[in-house]
Amino acid sequence: MDELDTAVQGAVKDTPSWTAALERSLHAVVPLANRSWFLSQERADQNPEIAAALAAERAELTEAIDQARKEGAFAPDAPTPWIAAAYDSLIYAAWETVRRGELTSKQAADLAWRTLTQGLTGGTQ
Numbered sequence: 668m669d670e671l672d673t674a675v676q677g678a679v680k681d682t683p684s685w686t687a688a689l690e691r692s693l694h695a696v697v698p699l700a701n702r703s704w705f706l707s708q709e710r711a712d713q714n715p716e717i718a719a720a721l722a723a724e725r726a727e728l729t730e731a732i733d734q735a736r737k738e739g740a741f742a743p744d745a746p747t748p749w750i751a752a753a754y755d756s757l758i759y760a761a762w763e764t765v766r767r768g769e770l771t772s773k774q775a776a777d778l779a780w781r782t783l784t785q786g787l788t789g790g791t792q
Contacts, residue, residue: 668791672724674695674696674699677695678691678692678694678695679691679692679695680684684735684738685731685734685738685740686735686738686740688731688735688741689731689735689740690780691734691781692731693722693758693761693776693780693783694755694773694776694780695756696758697758697761697762697775697776697779698726698765698766698772698774698776705726725751728751728754728755729748729751732747732750732754733747736750741784742786750783753783753788754781754783757779757780757782757783758779760779761775761776761778761779762775
């Protein structure tokens with residue numbers, strides 16, 4: 668978790684917006700798939716220290732999402748907990764596809780961000 672935090676902190680330094688910080692964070696953690704995948708399989712409730720760290724990260728993510736929403740990154744009717752869950756799930760999906768060699772880290776991060784902010788329609792309705 669420290670490695671993920673360090674990667675995110677480095678990626679968001681001097682970021683011009685909350686939206687850019689969320690995108691850069693996603694791009695920073697996806698390359699760590701092989702080293703961080705186990706986190707998606709761990710039960711945080713069995714370790715109070717990990718549970719507390721995850722709660723702090725969730726609070727930071729919630730704040731970033733709320734600020735990015737003010738910037739217009741997300742639909743106003745999409746609840747913050749839903750966006751946070753989607754963000755986390757897309758990171759895990761990116762990690763899985765990278766681990767299996769189906770996508771590069773950049774491809775997976777780009778697709779995760781696009782899915783979060785635009786969906787998968789390819790721009791046509």
